[in-house]
Amino acid sequence: AQTVTQSQPEMSVQEAETVTLSCTYDTSESDYYLFWYKQPPSRQMILVIRQEAYKQQNATENRFSVNFQKAAKSFSLKISDSQLGDAAMYFCAYRSPLSNTGNQFYFGTGTSLTVIP
Amino acid sequence: DTGVSQDPRHKITKRGQNVTFRCDPISEHNRLYWYRQTLGQGPEFLTYFQNEAQLEKSRLLSDRFSAERPKGSFSTLEIQRTEQGDSAMYLCASSPLMGYEQYFGPGTRLTVT
Secondary structure (H helix, E strand, C coil): CCEEECCCCEEEEECCCCEEECCEEECCCCCCEEEEEEECCCCCCEEEEEEECCCCCCCEECCEEEEEECCCCEEEEEECCCCHHHCEEEEEEEECCCCCCCCCCEECCCEEEEEEC | CCCCEEECCEEEECCCCCEEEEEECCCCCCEEEEEEECCCCCCEEEEEEECCEEEEECCCCCCCEEEECCCCCCEEEEECCCCHHHCEEEEEEEECCCCCCCEECCCEEEEEC
């Protein structure tokens, strides 16, 4: 089974600064998808960014970008110009290619991000 | 499109009682997932439906747990003879048939006393 590891239980960043959250994963598959989800205190998970493993270009969504290193099985999230609203739990997730089975996400244990005003 | 909804949002029950949760996915989403999230952990997969068919179940889903999606729309998750270890947040997610992202509901927080 695939495993996802987030080694930083807690991180903090000054407002307007940049922070990087780490994620590593273990898989024998060559094609897969990686995600970062944000879970604010209200607890509803929101998709932040997605990366397809076959794409070499790192995904970017406004202030959020990833550093995807396929050989190293690393998938870090960079948040630029941090805002108070970025404070949340961030989960890294892995999923296999679409099929009738094996569609579940495998989540890491999360990183709690605090933004300091 | 109102997103994935779950009911109730909170449930407190005594050990040994049965509880049932409901999930309404985004309309026209064929796939529906249930996850369990305990404090300090990421969500863990429980089961998955494609339309009304339950295609996959985790080993976490003991025989006290049952899930249904009778008409391929809403789904229910029932826990019989609840135990204190069942206390957790139960998350529902849905996705279109060819979609990669999963869209999560707000969850149902279960407390077993």
